[in-house]
Amino acid sequence: METGKIKFYDTAKGFGFIKDQNSEAEYFFHYTGLKSLSICKDDRVKFEVIESHNKPNTYQAVKVEKI
Numbered sequence: 046m047e048t049g050k051i052k053f054y055d056t057a058k059g060f061g062f063i064k065d066q067n068s069e070a071e072y073f074f075h076y077t078g079l080k081s082l083s084i085c086k087d088d089r090v091k092f093e094v095i096e097s098h099n100k101p102n103t104y105q106a107v108k109v110e111k112i
Contacts (some may be wrong), residue, residue: 046091046092046093046108047067047078047091047092047093047094048065048066048067048090048091048092048112049063049064049065049066049072049090049092049108050063050064050066050087050088050089050090051063051084051085051086051087051088051090052064052071052086052088053086054084054085056073056076057075059063059076059077060073060074060075060076061073061084062074063068063090063092063106063109072092072094072104072105072106072110073097073103073105073106074092074105074106074107074109075105076097078092078105078106078107078108078109079109079110080108080109080110081109081110081111083111084109084111087110088111089093089112090109090110090111091109091110091112092106092107092108092109092111093107093108094106094107095107
């Protein structure tokens with residue numbers, strides 16, 4: 046699992062971005078990939094990275110959980 050910080054999360058639209066702590070990469074996430082629904086900007090999280098189903102060669106975060 047990767048770790049990082051919530052950079053942005055729009056609860057109304059149900060998506061956001063996580064900044065990876067190790068690689069400084071940013072990953073998109075959708076609310077369906079959240080294990081913890083009470084996520085806010087700057088929360089530290091752990092997550093898994095998978096290839097996006099909609100866009101080849103792009104990656105997104107899933108199983109996002111507050112730590």
